[in-house]
Amino acid sequence: DREVTVVATAQAGNLNDGVELKIPVAPAGGLRMERKAGLVKDRATENLVVDADADATAGSLNVQIMPSPLSTMVQSLDDLIDFPYGCTEQTMSRFLPSVVVSKLVVELGLPAPTRLAQVPKIARDSLSRLKKMQLAEGGWGWWEYDTPSPFMTAYVLEGLYLASNAGYPAPKNMLQRGVDWATKYLKDTKAFEPTATESAKWEREDLVYLAYATCLWTKSDSAIAVLKAGKDLG
Secondary structure (H helix, E strand, C coil), rough: EEEEEEEEEEEECCCEEEEEEEEECCCCCCCCCCCCCCCCCEEEEEECCCCCCCCCCCCCCCCCCCCCHHHHHHHCCHHHHHCCCCCCCHHHHHHHHHHHHHHHHHHHCCCCCCCHHHHHHHHHHHEEEEEECCCCCCCCCCCCCCCCCCCHHHHHHCCCCCCCCHCCCCCCHHHHHHHHHHHHHHHHHHCCCCCEEEEEECHHHHHHHHHHHHHCCCCHHHHHHHHHHHHCCC
């Protein structure tokens, strides 16, 4: 594998800044992955087909043998830990799978990934970031200075529920504010009324998701009503 160095600079008057990055250069081609599952007793043979025009000097082969699909989840923990922080979605996509996988490792007695000990810190940092990104209204948007989104609020509420079951409870005030916003939003929605606009109709699936996530915490009348109204969405 080779690397190239890319330098980018910017200048405005007497001010200037720059960044230098080393970027790996991969052979021309695409990543190809094949997965197979089965039962092996004493011995098994698997034939690997290589394209006739493949360049043997420019590629590589990586074979991984895993005892169960759970092993794939455990091995993914290191990649989850390295998932970048950023918006609400990125925070949840790092936090939620990490705590769920760590719970499985403990409950099933699976071999511990090398970075399992980092999960509690990730949970604390993620909960702190979600609290910071919670909007004044109580819900969550994609960004800290956004407007509340039914989908993103549902994602956070469901994630907080699963994380709580994994031993990482959310601050009660943050959780209650989120549930209160969701309950009111579901109560005020007109998306399921016959006179609903087309833009409101597009929101129906997100509303059903929000109602489901809300019901994980409280069986509010407004959430149950939306679930009933959305049961025929398919």
